[in-house]
Amino acid sequence: MSYVVALEAFHGPLDLLLYLIEENQLDIYDIPIARITDQYMAYLSDTGDWDLDRLGDFLIMASYLMQLKSRMLLPKSPLESRDPEDIGIDPRDELVRRLLSYKRYRQVANYLAAMEKGDTARVFYRQPEAASRQEELVADIKSLVAAYKSLRQQLKHSQQQLDIPSGDVDVNAMMSQLMLRLRQNKRAGMDFRELLDAASNRRELLGYFLALLELLRQHQVKAVQSDHRAEIRIYLRAGNKNVNA
Amino acid sequence: MLMRDEVKAAAEAILFTRAEPIPLEELVEILDVGLLDLKPIMRELLLQYNQEKRGLQIVDTDNGYLMCTRPEYAGFLAGMRPPLRKRLSGAALETLAVIAYQQPVTRAEIEAVRGVKIDRIITMLLEKNLIEEAGHKPVAGKPLLYQTTPEFLKVFGLTSLKDLPVLEEELNV
Amino acid sequence: MLMRDEVKAAAEAILFTRAEPIPLEELVEILDVGLLDLKPIMRELLLQYNQEKRGLQIVDTDNGYLMCTRPEYAGFLAGMRPPLRKRLSGAALETLAVIAYQQPVTRAEIEAVRGVKIDRIITMLLEKNLIEEAGHKPVAGKPLLYQTTPEFLKVFGLTSLKDLPVLEEELNV
Numbered sequence: 385m386s387y388v389v390a391l392e393a394f395h396g397p398l399d400l401l402l403y404l405i406e407e408n409q410l411d412i413y414d415i416p417i418a419r420i421t422d423q424y425m426a427y428l429s430d431t432g433d434w435d436l437d438r439l440g441d442f443l444i445m446a447s448y449l450m451q452l453k454s455r456m457l458l459p460k461s462p463l464e465s466r467d468p469e470d471i472g473i474d475p476r477d478e479l480v481r482r483l484l485s486y487k488r489y490r491q492v493a494n495y496l497a498a499m500e501k502g503d504t505a506r507v508f509y510r511q512p513e514a515a516s517r518q519e520e521l522v523a524d525i526k527s528l529v530a531a532y533k534s535l536r537q538q539l540k541h542s543q544q545q546l547d548i549p550s551g552d553v554d555v556n557a558m559m560s561q562l563m564l565r566l567r568q569n570k571r572a573g574m575d576f577r578e579l580l581d582a583a584s585n586r587r588e589l590l591g592y593f594l595a596l597l598e599l600l601r602q603h604q605v606k607a608v609q610s611d612h613r614a615e616i617r618i619y620l621r622a623g624n625k626n627v628n629a
Numbered sequence: 630m631l632m633r634d635e636v637k638a639a640a641e642a643i644l645f646t647r648a649e650p651i652p653l654e655e656l657v658e659i660l661d662v663g664l665l666d667l668k669p670i671m672r673e674l675l676l677q678y679n680q681e682k683r684g685l686q687i688v689d690t691d692n693g694y695l696m697c698t699r700p701e702y703a704g705f706l707a708g709m710r711p712p713l714r715k716r717l718s719g720a721a722l723e724t725l726a727v728i729a730y731q732q733p734v735t736r737a738e739i740e741a742v743r744g745v746k747i748d749r750i751i752t753m754l755l756e757k758n759l760i761e762e763a764g765h766k767p768v769a770g771k772p773l774l775y776q777t778t779p780e781f782l783k784v785f786g787l788t789s790l791k792d793l794p795v796l797e798e799e800l801n802v
Numbered sequence: 803m804l805m806r807d808e809v810k811a812a813a814e815a816i817l818f819t820r821a822e823p824i825p826l827e828e829l830v831e832i833l834d835v836g837l838l839d840l841k842p843i844m845r846e847l848l849l850q851y852n853q854e855k856r857g858l859q860i861v862d863t864d865n866g867y868l869m870c871t872r873p874e875y876a877g878f879l880a881g882m883r884p885p886l887r888k889r890l891s892g893a894a895l896e897t898l899a900v901i902a903y904q905q906p907v908t909r910a911e912i913e914a915v916r917g918v919k920i921d922r923i924i925t926m927l928l929e930k931n932l933i934e935e936a937g938h939k940p941v942a943g944k945p946l947l948y949q950t951t952p953e954f955l956k957v958f959g960l961t962s963l964k965d966l967p968v969l970e971e972e973l974n975v
Binding site for chain 2: 396437441444445482488490492496507
Binding site: 508509510511524525527528529531532533535536538539 | 815818819820821892895896898899900902903915916917958959960965966967969
């Protein structure tokens, strides 16, 4: 053979057989089985290691060809007539039928390939609207606008409440503020919770808490809780030198 | 109740939106008009589309009316299709060819024609929605039958299976 | 070289096939005609579509020409949509709303408005092709900017961003 095409290039054993027939310009209705079988076997033996699944299909055809070859070699039975009407008993008929049938579909495959590429005149359908038809997104502009409006409203409110203070929180000033408030009602003291309410944002809250801890450390105030679930009350410590100041 | 012109316009909008053939009966249902009223309106719409020299046509297929481009303009449209679609292999196209002409057909019947095992190709074609299962063949083992889908027609630019070329020769060997 | 009528027909076929706006420049390229030749042809095609009482229209949007159905017939079309329709969650809708009105916008800016982390929602909106990246904001950290896509317009039935309703009050917070 002048050149060899890799077995991978063929879609199957029939594809390879058709290739060999066309290459050798053979008559598909009168295939020299012995010759074609030898060439077919040569292709198979040239093949290196590849997909065993696929090779299996080629091997089945190989055994079929070998069997055909041996049947062709057998002398014709005397019962067989030479009448051309009886060509139906040629052992190659089955192979010819399969080859022709396969060839038709291979042509259709080429036609389909050309249609897909748009090489031939063809119609085009409209592209589906959504990426996938299975899951179509439905939405309306009203709900979008409503969502945006309510967000802006919320933002307006929350920004009023959570205006971020510009300066740092002054813990010393808060200590003074706390002392002032405690002095104003020195008997009753105040709830820890009231202290938290005084804060208008998280930083202030933290500032008040630090101020309270500092005052506790300095023994200026005391914190009392009657049991673990009760409110913590904060009182001025007796003897605080500033009490009556 | 819609005016005649409105029915026609609505039908046009429906054909446009639907990327597949739509049966007359379905149009009757959606538009809520009588079949006898709709038929002449559709005939008029088809005439309007198909007489004039334009880029679109409406085809009256076995599966219903289909709005699609005229074949003359395939060249301009081929290039602008979504690039996502991977070209089908020769083996896949051969398998599709057998299914298209012999449908509904079993896997074994296709394998007999192609002379190879096609398990993986069938799975791939099912995933791409080019073929679908079509019940079981009432023979021993009840093998699954396969047929092509509307997506198959769309991908290959056919308005119906009748657009497939007639095979060169019916073989009588 | 195509005849004038052929150019018009081919343009019609292209607009039909493409489910998204197509810029004039792209049409020039596909059809291989001069911009100055194409403009009056497109004007004629648009007139033809938009004068008559029909179900389709061609809209000249910011992003190009878009063939779509007339709003009058939305009622018929809604009924024939495929059954699996998905709605956006409230959180997704809010995020999309911020992007639509403030685009291009960074993730942090959206989070500031919505007050929550939105990583997953951004990913989902990108996957659904409702938003896309729009470069980096030239500030510290170069955060990604997001904007809405043509798909967003399609899903919400808008022909361009200009169709977004003007908010009653531009809030000055």
